[in-house]
Amino acid sequence: xxxxxxxxxxxxxxxxxxxxxxxxxxxxxxxxxxxxxxxxxxxxxxxxxxxxxxxxxxxxxxxxxxxxxxxxxxxxxxxxxxxxxxxxxxxxxxxxxxxxxxxxxxxxxxxxxxxxxxxxxxxxxxxxxxxxxxxxxxxxxxxxxxxxxxxxxxxxxxxxxxxxxxxxxxxxxxxxxxxxxxxxxxxxxxxxxxxxxxxxxxxxxxxxxxxxxxxxxxxxxxxxxxxxxxxxxxxxxxxxxxxxxxxxxxxxxxxxxxxxxxxxxxxxxxxxxxxxxxxxxxxxxxxxxxxxxxxxxxxxxxxxxxxxxxxxxxxxxxxxxxxxxxxxxxxxxxxxxxxxxxxxxxxxxxxxxxxxxxxxxxxxxxxxxxxxxxxxxxxxxxxxxxxxxxxxxxxxxxxxxxxxxxxxxxxxxxxxxxxxxx
Amino acid sequence: xxxxxxxxxxxxxxxxxxxxxxxxxxxxxxxxxxxxxxxxxxxxxxxxxxxxxxxxxxxxxxxxxxxxxxxxxxxxxxxxxxxxxxxxxxxxxxxxxxxxxxxxxxxxxxxxxxxxxxxxxxxxxxxxxxxxxxxxxxxxxxxxxxxxxxxxxxxxxxxxxxxxxxxxxxxxxxxxxxxxxxxxxxxxxxxxxxxxxxxxxxxxxxxxxxxxxxxxxxxxxxxxxxxxxxxxxxxxxxxxxxxxxxxxxxxxxxxxxxxxxxxxxxxxxxxxxxxxxxxxxxxxxxxxxxxxxxxxxxxxxxxxxxxxxxxxxxxxxxxxxxxxxxxxxxxxxxxxxxxxxxxxxxxxxxxxxxxxxxxxxxxxxxxxxxxx
Numbered sequence: 130x131x132x133x134x135x136x137x138x139x140x141x142x143x144x145x146x147x148x149x150x151x152x153x154x155x156x157x158x159x160x161x162x163x164x165x166x167x168x169x170x171x172x173x174x175x176x177x178x179x180x181x182x183x184x185x186x187x188x189x190x191x192x193x194x195x196x197x198x199x200x201x202x203x204x205x206x207x208x209x210x211x212x213x214x215x216x217x218x219x220x221x222x223x224x225x226x227x228x229x230x231x232x233x234x235x236x237x238x239x240x241x242x243x244x245x246x247x248x249x250x251x252x253x254x255x256x257x258x259x260x261x262x263x264x265x266x267x268x269x270x271x272x273x274x275x276x277x278x279x280x281x282x283x284x285x286x287x288x289x290x291x292x293x294x295x296x297x298x299x300x301x302x303x304x305x306x307x308x309x310x311x312x313x314x315x316x317x318x319x320x321x322x323x324x325x326x327x328x329x330x331x332x333x334x335x336x337x338x339x340x341x342x343x344x345x346x347x348x349x350x351x352x353x354x355x356x357x358x359x360x361x362x363x364x365x366x367x368x369x370x371x372x373x374x375x376x377x378x379x380x381x382x383x384x385x386x387x388x389x390x391x392x393x394x395x396x397x398x399x400x401x402x403x404x405x406x407x408x409x410x411x412x413x414x415x416x417x418x419x420x421x422x423x424x425x426x427x428x429x430x431x432x433x434x435x436x437x438x439x440x441x442x443x444x445x446x447x448x449x450x451x452x453x454x455x456x457x458x459x460x461x462x463x464x465x466x467x468x469x470x471x472x473x474x475x476x477x478x479x480x481x482x483x484x485x486x487x488x489x490x491x492x493x494x495x496x497x498x499x500x501x502x503x504x505x506x507x508x509x510x511x512x513x514x515x516x517x518x519x520x521x522x523x524x525x526x527x528x529x530x531x532x533x534x535x536x537x538x539x540x541x542x543x544x545x546x547x548x549x550x551x
Numbered sequence: 552x553x554x555x556x557x558x559x560x561x562x563x564x565x566x567x568x569x570x571x572x573x574x575x576x577x578x579x580x581x582x583x584x585x586x587x588x589x590x591x592x593x594x595x596x597x598x599x600x601x602x603x604x605x606x607x608x609x610x611x612x613x614x615x616x617x618x619x620x621x622x623x624x625x626x627x628x629x630x631x632x633x634x635x636x637x638x639x640x641x642x643x644x645x646x647x648x649x650x651x652x653x654x655x656x657x658x659x660x661x662x663x664x665x666x667x668x669x670x671x672x673x674x675x676x677x678x679x680x681x682x683x684x685x686x687x688x689x690x691x692x693x694x695x696x697x698x699x700x701x702x703x704x705x706x707x708x709x710x711x712x713x714x715x716x717x718x719x720x721x722x723x724x725x726x727x728x729x730x731x732x733x734x735x736x737x738x739x740x741x742x743x744x745x746x747x748x749x750x751x752x753x754x755x756x757x758x759x760x761x762x763x764x765x766x767x768x769x770x771x772x773x774x775x776x777x778x779x780x781x782x783x784x785x786x787x788x789x790x791x792x793x794x795x796x797x798x799x800x801x802x803x804x805x806x807x808x809x810x811x812x813x814x815x816x817x818x819x820x821x822x823x824x825x826x827x828x829x830x831x832x833x834x835x836x837x838x839x840x841x842x843x844x845x846x847x848x849x850x851x852x853x854x855x856x857x858x859x860x861x862x863x864x865x866x867x868x869x870x871x872x873x874x875x876x877x878x879x880x881x882x883x884x885x886x887x888x889x890x891x892x893x894x895x896x897x898x899x900x901x902x903x904x905x906x907x908x909x910x911x912x913x914x915x916x917x918x919x920x921x922x923x
Contacts, residue, residue, distance in 0.1 A: 149808050353708050374897070375897060378892060378897045379673065379895045382893055382894075382897070383893060383895075384571070385570075401873075401898065401922075402873060403712055404873060404876050413875060413897075414875035414890075414891055414892075415875065415892050416890070417576065419582060419877060420582070420585035421573075440569065441810045441882075442879065443582075443586050443878040443882070445585070450662035
């Protein structure tokens with residue numbers, strides 16, 4: 130199957146075309162491998178988004194609907210001319226009041242946002258906004274009755290690319306060896322194979338002459354940051370971890386990526402290739418860093434100055450403050466939830482006047498759901514995000530570390546202090 | 552009203568969409584400000600610390616500013632004739648470009664079409680790979696063997712669609728080289744079926760007795776094309792001038808893709824003058840490089856750091872830390888080296904060999920950053 134497959138239609142904003150949009154999404158999603166119970170929520174989301182946009186759209190305007198096959202997921206993209214849409218409806222904390230007509234109008238978007246696995250908003254230089262809705266495919270969970278132990282190990286392991294059957298073996302061995310510490314996708318070997326096939330992930334595996342897996346490293350390619358998982362090792366031989374890191378680096382050294390990070394590095398990670406960020410994260414740059422501007426609210430400047438000094442990073446900190454200019458009344462936040470680790474990473478999609486209240490509401494709702502480890506990622510390369518500094522501090526978040534080039538610029542990671550902010 | 556931006560995702564070929572533009576280092580004044588250092592020693596680009604030769608300096612000083620209004624010689628006429636005299640080839644065997652980088656592009660454009668591939672090493676000068684990639688051709692990258700080009704693996708990688716094989720001799724960044732015997736054996740096995748480019752950007756620094764004279768081999772192997780530059784030994788990097796030499800029939804084909812008038816008059820004049828006192832200038836430079844090599848060999852051994860010293864005016868050092876972190880730490884002390892992750896040599900740095908006092912400063916700075 131061609132992993133670049135996508136279906137694209139240009140639809141005028143007309144109510145009678147709603148069935149066309151719904152049908153296109155549903156049929157494409159199924160053709161791209163989603164089961165009916167997964168494609169239906171996506172079709173429902175499409176109906177809600179399109180219906181909502183019709184109420185906002187000017188006459189003779191069109192929307193581009195793109196249904197994209199992402200190997201392990203299906204992505205639906207609604208691309209339209211930028212206009213004020215009620216971004217707050219995309220917050221997971223958004224609630225609808227039956228007495229508030231405006232709020233009811235937004236209910237469809239709220240339902241759409243909650244019916245998918247991931248949601249992202251982007252804009253382009255042509256003045257378009259795009260809503261990306263992602264629904265992942267379903268995969269069978271690993272059965273640990275299978276014997277993943279190696280036999281007749283050949284002493285010499287070579288670093289090879291992740292071929293499907295090797296990846297499945299690798300997933301099994303990671304779950305067997307690392308148990309709860311293994312990221313959840315290792316529990317779904319078929320998903321791991323599709324993740325690598327999508328081109329969004331890469332893998333380096335250690336394989337001996339008898340096709341035994343000695344270890345491996347998985348990484349996700351971002352626009353500037355590559356995020357790796359591992360290295361996972363099943364044998365105690367010197368230099369295996371180094372070989373994996375060098376294998377990964379040789380693949381990504383001449384790409385767009387500028388840094389590599391392992392947020393939860395295993396104890397086998399070779400320290401000499403990395404800089405330490407915080408307690409567990411390892412980091413390295415892939416190219417010479419010759420400086421950048423970091424946008425920051427004055428309340429965070431001293432933290433940043435100290436962090437940049439410690440990291441030997443050349444940065445020019447540019448102060449950003451809200452000075453009464455007109456901004457959207459509402460904010461929108463993206464949430465990435467890892468329920469097993471009770472962990473949530475928040476980031477901002479849209480900075481609005483209600484940022485503090487909205488953040489507090491997010492914290493309340495997330496904690497009610499038992500999600501107690503809350504983090505926030507602020508992109509220092511986006512000036513508007515810097516305005517969020519006071520709201521974050523007021524809501525009980527404290528800055529813990531800087532991930533250079535983790536976003537458009539440096540990512541400032543905050544952690545929520547549990548006793549504060551509520 | 553602003554004009555409409557065209558649909559770039561549709562207009563830009565996929566092989567261009569995936570390429571990140573090369574971002575050169577910022578000017579010294581900006582770097583010094585960013586890193587908070589008062590002085591800066593650039594040991595990152597393998598420039599010649601002695602600067603241009605006395606004759607070249609004089610030619611630059613004597614350049615008539617009025618000539619800025621006149622187009623340069625479109626094909627570097629006088630320079631090609633002089634090069635022909637120096638190396639015993641006809642002027643038509645030479646093609647001068649705006650730096651050797653430009654002639655790399657000429658050669659690839661001249662011989663490759665959709666579906667073709669080029670062969671080179673994985674850890675070598677990146678421009679062969681980049682030009683092939685952004686032109687839509689496949690670069691086949693053969694891993695180095697013992698820090699040198701692997702002749703047998705390169706031969707095995709050849710197929711019906713292989714058009715050009717690039718060999719960097721001596722290799723940047725390892726300084727390893729193929730001697731004449733090895734180069735001849737390789738050319739014999741290629742048997743004239745592909746173009747073999749031997750990039751000799753650093754050949755003038757080579758002191759090994761068995762370093763080959765590729766210029767001479769062109770007479771026996773018409774598929775051999777040799778690159779040279781005035782940027783390194785002759786220290787005219789700012790003027791951008793390099794050239795290729797090959798069999799006239801091959802160069803005639805390459806010339807069809809060449810952009811004329813791309814080499815400015817000052818560069819041509821300075822390059823011409825460089826050839827007049829080339830011998831003395833080369834000897835002085837070699838002496839400086841030799842002294843720097845001896846000093847660094849001793850100091851790096853004392854520090855227990857693995858290093859590769861080859862035939863160029865540079866050295867590669869393996870560090871027990873991230874090279875990109877080492878780069879930032881050294882920059883704070885005003886020392887600019889090349890971090891080698893981009894060359895697929897993580898945790899290695901390449902250092903240009905320079906005057907002894909600068910090498911001493913480098914070692915002093917290095918000692919402060921390596922973990923005990």
